Amino acid sequence: xxxxxxxxxxxxxPSYKVAEDxxxxxxxxxxxxxxxxTLVIPKQEVNKIxxxxxxxxxxxxxxxxxxxxALEKSVVCKRIGMSVVGLEVPHVHVHLIPITIxxxxxxxxxxxxxxxxxxxxxxxxxxxxx
Ligand code: 5GP
Numbered sequence: 492x493x494x495x496x497x498x499x500x501x502x503x504x505p506s507y508k509v510a511e512d513x514x515x516x517x518x519x520x521x522x523x524x525x526x527x528x529t530l531v532i533p534k535q536e537v538n539k540i541x542x543x544x545x546x547x548x549x550x551x552x553x554x555x556x557x558x559x560x561a562l563e564k565s566v567v568c569k570r571i572g573m574s575v576v577g578l579e580v581p582h583v584h585v586h587l588i589p590i591t592i593x594x595x596x597x598x599x600x601x602x603x604x605x606x607x608x609x610x611x612x613x614x615x616x617x618x619x620x621x
Pocket of ligand 1: 495504506507518519520521522523530575576577578579580581584
């Protein structure tokens with residue numbers, strides 16, 4: 492059965508997309524730790540990050556690098572934190588989180604955003620993505 496993230500890639504479930512190419516996809520986390528919290532995923536459906544083949548893993552990191560650069564231009568923060576957990580959704584995803592305080596990296600601190608805020612953030616990050 493397709494993962495929830497594959498359904499997002501295929502447009503069967505809506506998302507706030509920020510970037511996409513042939514192999515990778517990036518979209519805003521629906522329950523963000525901080526404004527701009529973005530998930531970067533390979534289109535290939537693999538559960539654990541270190542089960543990716545090395546070139547897909549490297550490509551994912553390069554794509555995440557470009558998304559992080561766009562995030563830095565779009566969100567006020569001290570830096571972009573990066574984390575891979577994967578206990579909730581069995582489809583590789585890299586969390587890119589604009590952080591100001593250590594708590595921004597804790598997945599117990601959550602930010603409530605309106606639809607308008609999500610839309611504005613996604614379009615700003617997408618505009619800055621190169
Ligand atoms: P992890 O698997 O690394 O623990 O976290 C999964 C992440 O995916 C969580 O931060 C959660 O908020 C996010 N997430 C789960 N379901 C959806 C969804 O349907 N849409 C989006 N945009 N994010 C989701």
